[in-house]
Amino acid sequence: MSGISLDIAVETFPFAAPFRISGYVFDHQDVVVVTLTDGEYIGRGEASGVYYLGEDPARMMAQIEAQRALIGSGVSREMLRGAMPAGGARNAVDAAMWDLEAKRTGQAVWQLAGLAPPKPLATTFTLSADDPAAMARRATDFADVPHIKIKLTGELPLDVKRVRAIRAARPDAWLGVDGNQGFARRDLIPLIKVLVEERVSLLEQPSRRGREADLDGLKCSMPIAADESVLTLDEIPSLVGRFGVVNIKLDKCGGLTEALLMAKAARLHGLGVMVGNMVGSSLAMAPAFVLGQLCDIVDLDGPIFLARDRTPSVVYSRGQATCPPDLWGWPA
Known part of the structure; x- marks a missing residue:
């Protein structure tokens, strides 16, 4: 892929009711949405980040912005693994890259991954x-x-x-x-x-x-x-x-x-x-x-x-x- 445009946005999804686990109570989820386009096809990815590692939208967006030129150059998913740390930021970009590749190649992600057709x-x-x-x-x-x-x-x-x-x-x-x-x-x-x-x-x-x-x-x-x-x-x-x-x-x-x-x-x-x-x-x-x-x-x-x-x-x-x-x- 080359000549890719990158858009990053933050969206908030309220919970229907407070969600409690050990040490935390959540009432909403902020997510980072990455959109990649080559001018014809669009790929999207969403990530919430890892709350117990201190990941929040600002941190994830900064990590993605730091790699804007690399992502825009059409870097492969494998190269992205080496360029960005594991976490929500890379997940959002990786998902958008898979989606865009599926649109451009005419093959579903499960086919690109060498898997059988998905079942419920x-x-x-x-x-x-x-x-x-x-x-x-x-x-x-x-x-x-x-x-x-x-x-x-x-x-x-x-x-x-x-x-x-x-x-x-x-x-x-x-x-x-x-x-x-x-x-x-x-x-x-x-x-x-x-x-x-x-x-x-x-x-x-x-x-x-x-x-x-x-x-x-x-x-x-x-x-x-x-x-x-x-x-x-x-x-x-x-x-x-x-x-x-x-x-x-x-x-x-x-x-x-x-x-x-x-x-x-x-x-x-x-x-x-x-x-x-x-x-x-x-x-x-x-x-x-x-x-x-x-x-x-x-x-x-x-x-x-x-x-x-x-x-x-x-x-x-x-x-x-x-x-x-x-x-x-x-x-x-």
């Missing part, structure tokens, strides 16, 4: 941390959703009540829990005991990044997924022996280009693969939907928390997500 994906629907009874009611609202992920806060007695209440409300559901780095080593054994009793199938990121040694010697019959503990491709080997699943998020790793490499590396290291999201509109979910075709666990429910989404948008029905071709990544 069974995705988890996430319950924001709240009063146990309120979370149980929300789980009941998701009556036709087979897979539910529960946000915990590291408050062990309260978290136990949350898990038990949700399991009672949804005895049929696949349940996973996300600790978002909220648990100390001393709380992991009693937490896991309850999770086993309540037939929870996944424990995601219980300990803080940098405290992965807290998992050493821990007996856990369910897979433990690394989220904050794995950002990029080069960190995957360090997970072996402590984690069983890698949660790949495009905002963390810097885009679909690196994410596909991470999925391959995770398989080579005997790890399961999961795709997640930092919350955003359907435009942010579309590249992750391509990665999701390779994953064991899919968590792409970000748009359900928004008061409004884009049009066209991801379609959610009975716990499955489908990306329409006119959203992103297909020929014009």
Whole structure:
């Protein structure tokens, strides 16, 4: 690609209700939208950034502006990986480059990536941390959703009540829990005991990044997924022996280009693969939907928390997500 024009914008998406995880409460999501055009075709990408790494729109826009000349010269996606750090800024540009390439070549992104035609994906629907009874009611609202992920806060007695209440409300559901780095080593054994009793199938990121040694010697019959503990491709080997699943998020790793490499590396290291999201509109979910075709666990429910989404948008029905071709990544 050459002679590419770059536009960068910030958009705000209010949440339908406050969203609480360990240490944070969110009521909106600011996203950076990158638009690339060659004068005939247009490619778009969206990124939220990684909040716990201090990424915000101003920082992401500055990183993209610093590479404006390089991007405009028609740099390849592979060269972009070397020129920009992993994170939301590179993800937005990478996604726009994939989209533009699909428009220009007449091949969908899944074809460019050498993948099979995409299928609808069974995705988890996430319950924001709240009063146990309120979370149980929300789980009941998701009556036709087979897979539910529960946000915990590291408050062990309260978290136990949350898990038990949700399991009672949804005895049929696949349940996973996300600790978002909220648990100390001393709380992991009693937490896991309850999770086993309540037939929870996944424990995601219980300990803080940098405290992965807290998992050493821990007996856990369910897979433990690394989220904050794995950002990029080069960190995957360090997970072996402590984690069983890698949660790949495009905002963390810097885009679909690196994410596909991470999925391959995770398989080579005997790890399961999961795709997640930092919350955003359907435009942010579309590249992750391509990665999701390779994953064991899919968590792409970000748009359900928004008061409004884009049009066209991801379609959610009975716990499955489908990306329409006119959203992103297909020929014009």
